[in-house]
Amino acid sequence: SSGINAEYGQADVRIAPELRYNYKHVLDGTVSICRTEGVRVLFRGVEANCGRAALMNIGQVAFYDQIKETLLMHDVVKDDMLGHFVCSSAAGTGATIITQPVDVIKTRLMQSSKYGHIGQCILATAKEGPPSLLQGVCTSVV
Numbered sequence: 001s002s003g004i005n006a007e008y009g010q011a012d013v014r015i016a017p018e019l020r021y022n023y024k025h026v027l028d029g030t031v032s033i034c035r036t037e038g039v040r041v042l043f044r045g046v047e048a049n050c051g052r053a054a055l056m057n058i059g060q061v062a063f064y065d066q067i068k069e070t071l072l073m074h075d076v077v078k079d080d081m082l083g084h085f086v087c088s089s090a091a092g093t094g095a096t097i098i099t100q101p102v103d104v105i106k107t108r109l110m111q112s113s114k115y116g117h118i119g120q121c122i123l124a125t126a127k128e129g130p131p132s133l134l135q136g137v138c139t140s141v142v
Contacts, residue, residue, distance in 0.1 A: 037113075047118050048106035052099050059095030067091055096140050101133035103140065 023029035033041060068077075068087040077083035108121050115121040125132050 041113070044113070045106050045110035048102055048109050048121075052102040052106050055099045055102055056095050059098050060091050063094040064088060064091035067094075093141055097137060100135075100137045100140060104133055104135050 021029065021032070023032060030042070064087055067090045068083070071077045071083070071087060072079060077086050105118065105121050105125060108125065109115055109118060115124070
C-alpha cells in the first residue's frame with residue numbers, strides 16, 4: 001500500500017527499519033510511488049473524500065442553523081460570540097458523527113489496495129456490521 005502520509009513520517013516508526021520506504025522528502029515519495037505503482041494510486045479514495053467533504057459542509061450548515069434557531073428560541077444562548085461558539089461546536093459534532101461512516105470508507109480506501117473500487121470497500125465494511133462504520137467516532141468528535 002502507498003500513501004505519502006501513511007508511509008512517510010510518523011507512521012514510519014511503527015514499521016520495521018528494513019521494511020520502511022525511507023523517502024528523502026515528500027517529492028521523493030511522490031515520484032517513487034508514481035514509478036512503482038502509477039500516478040492513479042495517488043488518487044485512491046478521492047471519491048469517498050469528496051463525498052465526505054460534501055456531507056460535512058452540508059451537515060455543518062444545516063446543524064448550525066437548526067441548533068442556533070432552537071437555542072435562541074428557548075433562550076439557552078444569545079446571538080453573541082458565546083452563542084456562536086456553542087452552536088458551531090454542536091454543529092461540528094453533529095456533522096462529524098454523520099460523516100463518520102464515509103470517513104471510515106475513505107480511510108480504508110486510502111490505506112489499502114485490496115479494493116478495486118469504492119463499492120467493494122462499502123460491501124466489505126458493511127459485512128463487518130454497523131459498528132464498523134462508526135470506528136473512531138469518539139476520537140473524531142474530540
